[in-house]
Amino acid sequence: MIDKKLVAWGSSGNIIREIAEYGAERAKVVGAENVYNFTIGSPSIDPPKCVHETMERYIASMPAAQLHTYAPAIGIPEVRAKAAKYLTETFGVEYRAQDVLITCGTSTCLAVLTRVLLSGGGRAMTFTPYFMDYKYYAESVGSSLTECPTDPDTFQLNLDAAEKALTPDTVMLVLNSPNNPSGVVLRREGLEGLCALLERKQKEYGHPIYLVADEPYRELVYDGQEVVYLPSVYRNAIYCYSFSKSMSLPGERVGFMALRQDMDDYADVMAACIGVLRAFGYICVSAMWQRVAVDCLGATSDLSVYKGNRDLLYGSLTEMGFSCVHPDGAFYLFMKTPEPDAEAFCRRAMKDDLLVVPGDSFGTPGYVRLAYCVSRETIERSLPTWRKLAKEYGLQ
Numbered sequence: 001m002i003d004k005k006l007v008a009w010g011s012s013g014n015i016i017r018e019i020a021e022y023g024a025e026r027a028k029v030v031g032a033e034n035v036y037n038f039t040i041g042s043p044s045i046d047p048p049k050c051v052h053e054t055m056e057r058y059i060a061s062m063p064a065a066q067l068h069t070y071a072p073a074i075g076i077p078e079v080r081a082k083a084a085k086y087l088t089e090t091f092g093v094e095y096r097a098q099d100v101l102i103t104c105g106t107s108t109c110l111a112v113l114t115r116v117l118l119s120g121g122g123r124a125m126t127f128t129p130y131f132m133d134y135k136y137y138a139e140s141v142g143s144s145l146t147e148c149p150t151d152p153d154t155f156q157l158n159l160d161a162a163e164k165a166l167t168p169d170t171v172m173l174v175l176n177s178p179n180n181p182s183g184v185v186l187r188r189e190g191l192e193g194l195c196a197l198l199e200r201k202q203k204e205y206g207h208p209i210y211l212v213a214d215e216p217y218r219e220l221v222y223d224g225q226e227v228v229y230l231p232s233v234y235r236n237a238i239y240c241y242s243f244s245k246s247m248s249l250p251g252e253r254v255g256f257m258a259l260r261q262d263m264d265d266y267a268d269v270m271a272a273c274i275g276v277l278r279a280f281g282y283i284c285v286s287a288m289w290q291r292v293a294v295d296c297l298g299a300t301s302d303l304s305v306y307k308g309n310r311d312l313l314y315g316s317l318t319e320m321g322f323s324c325v326h327p328d329g330a331f332y333l334f335m336k337t338p339e340p341d342a343e344a345f346c347r348r349a350m351k352d353d354l355l356v357v358p359g360d361s362f363g364t365p366g367y368v369r370l371a372y373c374v375s376r377e378t379i380e381r382s383l384p385t386w387r388k389l390a391k392e393y394g395l396q
């Protein structure tokens, strides 16, 4: 007998993928240029030049059998050493090669860390709006995710709400900045306040509370905002990074996690992560791609393209009367829907081949997420339809 809970996970589908698939079908009928698909957070621009140059260098210099071999499950030692050196030099927190595990993006970091940190029976917590997979990871280990609200006008942290949401069984807090789906970059003041609160709660509860920094969008900031490096503020912070977004390599599945050597229960957490990676078959990130990606650390795709998209879309929608928090990072815009039922708004927009996803999927009803990692032309062509909706909802 197959566990009904597992069956339900696989059958309930992913609303983002469903709407995106609808878009692909519609494109066959009306032409791709007439479908305005803002559903998927997949980069639309090329990786930085150094990616293909580095790949070619390896192909020319390394025997093919070595380039395409199995890598150790936790990453090639010299690749881990390069990532550790980069983190140490860039953020001033000292890491050794053995503190870094190479993973299939931050998805693997999150899945593994959830399993490890909640294995003693604790619970996870995050702030709304949030990336929906956090919930599945927590539930998949028989635990749950506490959703803590942020300030509704800014999506910045609300420390009073955080204090209320924390309980003695909270052992893991997932933070994501720049944020999917809001595009908000969390400010230093709020983060330092949160870390001080966690220090206090750790003492009160008598156990560590690990802060998992989920940062696939770290370099995607447009107005010079600071993205705070959490492990420099909080000893029990675990850094999770991915090459999927700012280096435009989502399909190559490369990322890593880094543990501070002075964090609580370091040896146990590290050993358990290595054990879970192996036991759950995360063997292994492509040997070639982990070499190439880590050699290019620090390089990004041409992010001015996304900034241009952000400015055009945010400026146009707010001018039409739609309301959204100004997104400083990632490539998402989180818009308040002019009717309370976001799914109804999505269905209405779909009739005009304008595809967005409801905020309910991110723990925040009454909003829709627009992924603006699309061509500028798609945004320009969609504007008359947005204007039509604005008029229909009495915004203009």
Ligand code: PLP
Pocket: 041, 104, 105, 106, 107, 108, 131, 176, 179, 180, 214, 216, 241, 242, 243, 244, 250, 255
């Ligand atoms: N975390 C957030 C907030 C995301 O938006 C995503 C992908 O969209 C991921 C994690 C997983 O990304 P990857 O596994 O490609 O690094």
